[in-house]
Amino acid sequence: MRLLAYARNTWRTLTSMGTALVLLFLLALGAIPGALLPQRSLNETKVAEYLAEHPTIGPWLDRVQAFDVFSSFWFTAIYVLLFVSLVGCLTPRLAEHMRSLRAAPVAAPRNLARLPKHHTAEVPGDDVAAMAAAVDDQLSGWRRSTRQTPEGAGAAPAATSVAEISAEKGYLREFGNIVFHFSLLGLLVAVAAGKLFSYEGNVIVVADGGPGFCSASPAAFDSFRAGNTVDGTSLYPICVRVNDFQATYLPSGQATSFQADIDYQAGDDLDSGTWRPYLLKVNEPLRVGGDRVYLQGHGYAPTFSVTFPDGKTRTQTLQWRPEDQITFLSSGAMRFDPPGGTYADERERRKNQIAIQGLFAPTEQLDGTLLSSKFPAMNDPAVAVDIYKGDTGLDTGRPQSLFSLDPRMIDQGRLAKVARVNLRAGQDTRLPDGTIVRFDGAVPFVNLQVSHDPAQVWVLVFAMTMMAGLLVSLIVRRRRVWVRLTSGPAGTVNVELGGLARTDNSGWGDEFERLTTKLLSAIEEAEPARRRDGTEKEADRA
Numbered sequence: 001m002r003l004l005a006y007a008r009n010t011w012r013t014l015t016s017m018g019t020a021l022v023l024l025f026l027l028a029l030g031a032i033p034g035a036l037l038p039q040r041s042l043n044e045t046k047v048a049e050y051l052a053e054h055p056t057i058g059p060w061l062d063r064v065q066a067f068d069v070f071s072s073f074w075f076t077a078i079y080v081l082l083f084v085s086l087v088g089c090l091t092p093r094l095a096e097h098m099r100s101l102r103a104a105p106v107a108a109p110r111n112l113a114r115l116p117k118h119h120t121a122e123v124p125g126d127d128v129a130a131m132a133a134a135v136d137d138q139l140s141g142w143r144r145s146t147r148q149t150p151e152g153a154g155a156a157p158a159a160t161s162v163a164e165i166s167a168e169k170g171y172l173r174e175f176g177n178i179v180f181h182f183s184l185l186g187l188l189v190a191v192a193a194g195k196l197f198s199y200e201g202n203v204i205v206v207a208d209g210g211p212g213f214c215s216a217s218p219a220a221f222d223s224f225r226a227g228n229t230v231d232g233t234s235l236y237p238i239c240v241r242v243n244d245f246q247a248t249y250l251p252s253g254q255a256t257s258f259q260a261d262i263d264y265q266a267g268d269d270l271d272s273g274t275w276r277p278y279l280l281k282v283n284e285p286l287r288v289g290g291d292r293v294y295l296q297g298h299g300y301a302p303t304f305s306v307t308f309p310d311g312k313t314r315t316q317t318l319q320w321r322p323e324d325q326i327t328f329l330s331s332g333a334m335r336f337d338p339p340g341g342t343y344a345d346e347r348e349r350r351k352n353q354i355a356i357q358g359l360f361a362p363t364e365q366l367d368g369t370l371l372s373s374k375f376p377a378m379n380d381p382a383v384a385v386d387i388y389k390g391d392t393g394l395d396t397g398r399p400q401s402l403f404s405l406d407p408r409m410i411d412q413g414r415l416a417k418v419a420r421v422n423l424r425a426g427q428d429t430r431l432p433d434g435t436i437v438r439f440d441g442a443v444p445f446v447n448l449q450v451s452h453d454p455a456q457v458w459v460l461v462f463a464m465t466m467m468a469g470l471l472v473s474l475i476v477r478r479r480r481v482w483v484r485l486t487s488g489p490a491g492t493v494n495v496e497l498g499g500l501a502r503t504d505n506s507g508w509g510d511e512f513e514r515l516t517t518k519l520l521s522a523i524e525e526a527e528p529a530r531r532r533d534g535t536e537k538e539a540d541r542a
Helices: 001-015 019-034 042-054 057-063 074-101 128-138 171-197 346-349 408-413 457-473 506-542
Strands: 117-124 143-150 160-169 197-207 223-226 239-251 255-266 276-280 286-288 291-309 313-317 330-336 351-360 364-367 371-373 382-390 417-424 428-430 437-452 479-487 494-500
Touching: 019 074, 042 057, 074 171, 117 506, 128 143, 128 160, 128 479, 128 494, 128 506, 171 457, 197 239, 223 428, 239 291, 239 437, 255 286, 255 291, 276 291, 276 506, 291 330, 291 351, 291 506, 313 330, 346 382, 346 428, 351 371, 351 437, 408 417, 417 428, 417 437, 479 506, 494 506
Parallel strands: none
Antiparallel strands: 117 494, 143 160, 160 479, 197 223, 197 437, 239 255, 255 276, 286 291, 291 313, 291 437, 330 351, 351 382, 364 371, 382 417, 428 437, 479 494
16 A cells, blocks of 8 residues: 555656646756767767867767757756656646636625625616626626526526626637647657657769769768667668859858759659759758658868879779868878789788878968968869878778878888878979879868758647747736626626636736726616516517
């Protein structure tokens, strides 16, 4: 029995509105580390850099899953408890609200004078029923009920001496409150469903009208984040190629617009080979097959050609990473393997690989011999590069950075620097062994994001209903009014009115006074109208 009582008390505490508010606060509080600290799901490299820069506190944060906040056990526990608390709290409230809608308004208190708002008056007349009908007509829009009391035991029902009208409005306030909280519950479910069934991939595509990419497999992306139920085998296939990229800048270098001219294939187009044009802009994604393709960013991809001593040439275009987001001064690296057949021995071939590492400036600015960029548009492209010869590490099987050479190969002397030069588009340099390295120019690249979230529409729907329910609960006010009509002496009727604000009292005094004036006017007009009707009927009989 004690265990049962303990479980009952625990459930009541968990499903109280106070507990739900505390859990909601904890959920918001728990999301703060996810916004301030790098997250593995977004950028694992940043997490590694943070751990290296903070050797003391970093490992402790990692133990409490501060770098995986939204998939951590403690964030999930808060999320689930909030869900259970809302379900247990809202279901009884909804049932109670439905019962109150079916129930008649509360009968008038015995002593209306004890209510915060009260008014009494005496009006001429003797037909209490007609006056009660007039009050009922004036309270249209209110939920109301009328109770009449016979004058005495055994009297005819029509000869009533007391009539009470109970009226109430503002039920929509509680309904809006319930809609708000159920929408919050639906929002939590939609977000959770999105985490389970959504996926998001990022890929860099050079804007040269080349082959582009196809999203049929996670391997096609540079980075890919999938929901817990997504295994990568059922991605919607979309093929995209980027023909051109255009950016507009102010004289200060600030960007005003970005747009990419793309072609895409989806659905039956993949079988027919049909390409459809689309102008992709920031915040104007391509929507197809439940997926959205966003334009996330851009940069430049320099092109280098290496002519080996035997006359064979290799050309490569590769994206470099913008180091300065204002001027787009970028850094990067390239690796060139001699063409097949140039060297018969594999060890000799590895010793003659060419590597390039340095800076690219879309608009050249030389500070002495140091290269920088003075404008983000590609007006006067130039590079400052170090050229290496030797083993670039392409055959080691170890992963390497796309934007820098492997420092271990340099430190071991397996990759040696043979030249340092500044080149403009079209210029070249000759190495001691006769190899020619030419800078051919650069083309823009774009960073595309393919996003799939089947719950996104529901998140929007529940967010809108949350705002609508909140607005209704703030605007609508609960009001109760009682009117008691009692037959008085010498053909008079005593009128007693009482009012009660169920929620806030703001403006209730003026509202009650206006309502009192309106009801008394209707009561006073009811008796003359009855007498006129009676006079007309007597005249007709005569």
